[in-house]
Amino acid sequence: MPDWASLPWLSLPFWRALWPPHLPRKPLHALLLGIVAGLTISLSSASVGLYLEHRRREPLLRRVPPRPIEIRKDEVVRGITGLIGNTPLLRIESLSEATGCNILGKCEFLNPGGSVKDRVALKMIEDAEEQGLLHPNSGSMIFEGTVGSTGISLATVARARGYETTIIMPDDVSTEKRQTLLCLGAHVEQVRPASIVDQKQFVNLARQRALEFGRTTLPQKSLTDAAEAAAKPTPTPPTEDMVVASQASPTEALHQADGGARGLALEEAPRGFFADQFENRSNHDAHYLGTGPEIWRQTNGVIDAFVAGAGTGGTISGTGQYLKEMKPELVVALADPEGSGLYNKIRYGVMFDPKEKEGSKRRHQVDTVVEGIGINRLTKNFELGLPIIDTAYRVTDAEAVAMSRYLVKHDGLFLGSSSACNLVAAIRLARKLGKGHTIVTILCDSGNRHYSKFWNDEYLKKAGIPIDLSIVADLVDGRERTTS
Numbered sequence: 001m002p003d004w005a006s007l008p009w010l011s012l013p014f015w016r017a018l019w020p021p022h023l024p025r026k027p028l029h030a031l032l033l034g035i036v037a038g039l040t041i042s043l044s045s046a047s048v049g050l051y052l053e054h055r056r057r058e059p060l061l062r063r064v065p066p067r068p069i070e071i072r073k074d075e076v077v078r079g080i081t082g083l084i085g086n087t088p089l090l091r092i093e094s095l096s097e098a099t100g101c102n103i104l105g106k107c108e109f110l111n112p113g114g115s116v117k118d119r120v121a122l123k124m125i126e127d128a129e130e131q132g133l134l135h136p137n138s139g140s141m142i143f144e145g146t147v148g149s150t151g152i153s154l155a156t157v158a159r160a161r162g163y164e165t166t167i168i169m170p171d172d173v174s175t176e177k178r179q180t181l182l183c184l185g186a187h188v189e190q191v192r193p194a195s196i197v198d199q200k201q202f203v204n205l206a207r208q209r210a211l212e213f214g215r216t217t218l219p220q221k222s223l224t225d226a227a228e229a230a231a232k233p234t235p236t237p238p239t240e241d242m243v244v245a246s247q248a249s250p251t252e253a254l255h256q257a258d259g260g261a262r263g264l265a266l267e268e269a270p271r272g273f274f275a276d277q278f279e280n281r282s283n284h285d286a287h288y289l290g291t292g293p294e295i296w297r298q299t300n301g302v303i304d305a306f307v308a309g310a311g312t313g314g315t316i317s318g319t320g321q322y323l324k325e326m327k328p329e330l331v332v333a334l335a336d337p338e339g340s341g342l343y344n345k346i347r348y349g350v351m352f353d354p355k356e357k358e359g360s361k362r363r364h365q366v367d368t369v370v371e372g373i374g375i376n377r378l379t380k381n382f383e384l385g386l387p388i389i390d391t392a393y394r395v396t397d398a399e400a401v402a403m404s405r406y407l408v409k410h411d412g413l414f415l416g417s418s419s420a421c422n423l424v425a426a427i428r429l430a431r432k433l434g435k436g437h438t439i440v441t442i443l444c445d446s447g448n449r450h451y452s453k454f455w456n457d458e459y460l461k462k463a464g465i466p467i468d469l470s471i472v473a474d475l476v477d478g479r480e481r482t483t484s
């Protein structure tokens with residue numbers, strides 16, 4: 001232990017010796033007193049500040065169970081769900097060097113089901129089990145309307161948990177998603193893309209199929225039961241987000257979440273469960289409790305911005321909310337593809353995309369080759385993010401395609417369309433923030449989900465989408481080819 005008191009600059013004689021002898025002594029005392037008082041005040045106010053910040057974060061940190069980031073290194077995990085989450089954070093060298101910022105990508109394509117949606121599938125099923133809505137190995141069927149990724153994740157997790165899945169998807173998504181679903185043993189129904197107001201829209205159909213499940217697919221106990229069941233009106237969807245149907249007693253099962261009386265027979269009866277990723281809060285929570293805390297730990301809090309696209313809105317709202325709570329000045333930015341209304345919602349407060357008017361749509365839902373993000377309605381999961389999303393960037397198909405090819409060429413990174421879209425927006429934000437900032441985004445899935453469209457040069461040519469890598473160089477240099 002050093003003897004601090006014996007240090008010369010802490011002693012009055014030391015300072016007296018330095019003081020010019022012809023000057024009076026009193027100002028020296030006043031000066032010394034001022035220095036000591038100033039130091040004391042600034043040190044104690046800094047400590048109070050640090051203490052208050054620690055107090056603010058403590059309850060937030062306590063809410064998150066610690067999950068070791070390097071779980072995959074040397075641990076044996078139990079079952080495939082043990083591989084979900086804890087994905088690495090990758091510094092994308094080419095883009096980081098080009099922008100002078102740290103451009104970091106969360107490698108969600110390394111989840112066992114191949115995308116960020118594994119987290120959501122697991123959380124939706126776990127929450128439903130916890131609420132008593134689903135019971136493993138009971139012959140229950142999970143229904144979902146999805147453009148593919150959530151379906152694949154649900155089918156993967158459902159298999160591991162003892163459920164069947166029925167996936168309703170538009171018929172214009174890349175064919176390899178359907179093939180993967182069939183390999184996983186999911187029941188797949190493909191329908192024409194339609195507006196959400198149409199009862200045949202894929203999400204509406206999934207809800208309908210879940211409600212029908214209990215009444216149509218179970219063997220009838222007796223003729224009387226069958227007649228009674230047929231006479232019963234179609235159960236109206238509950239006001240809650242969750243739709244669960246069971247033949248044991250459709251009405252009773254619909255309200256399981258309310259804690260209504262239920263016997264063992266009812267619990268064991270096969271259920272039709274509508275996962276409802278767009279409106280189900282478990283989606284947001286999967287990211288609030290998983291993706292957000294992981295990014296915070298992986299960056300040690302050295303993060304200036306978070307960028308993500310929105311399909312359901314779960315990723316941007318859940319992750320963004322967590323990060324913003326940890327660091328209120330962090331920028332949360334939306335990456336929005338062509339034809340989606342969310343960009344206008346964030347920038348101008350209204351959902352409107354000029355392309356809707358032009359009548360030149362390649363797809364009915366959102367007019368883009370990018371799959372998984374972009375939507376023209378406000379979902380509950382996106383609404384949860386409205387208070388924390390600061391800005392939005394419009395990304396063209398040509399920009400997303402150029403980015404995907406650039407990353408393969410410079411980094412050996414083979415990514416899907418939404419990841420490329422996120423990185424275009426990240427570059428725009430990097431230019432705005434300036435050098436030296438850290439921007440994190442999501443690498444949602446791999447390019448191998450997109451061979452038939454986004455990664456198919458012939459398809460792009462027919463759709464009139466150029467493959468021009470110089471677009472990325474222009475982006476980095478701030479030579480904007482679009483208006484956003």
Ligand SMILES: Cc1ncc(COP(=O)(O)O)c(C=O)c1O
Pocket residue numbers: 115116117148149150309310311312313314315316371372373416418419444445
């Ligand atoms: C490949 C892909 N990327 C990104 C997203 C968007 O994520 P979120 O639904 O959390 O907004 C999706 C959603 O389905 C997706 O399939």
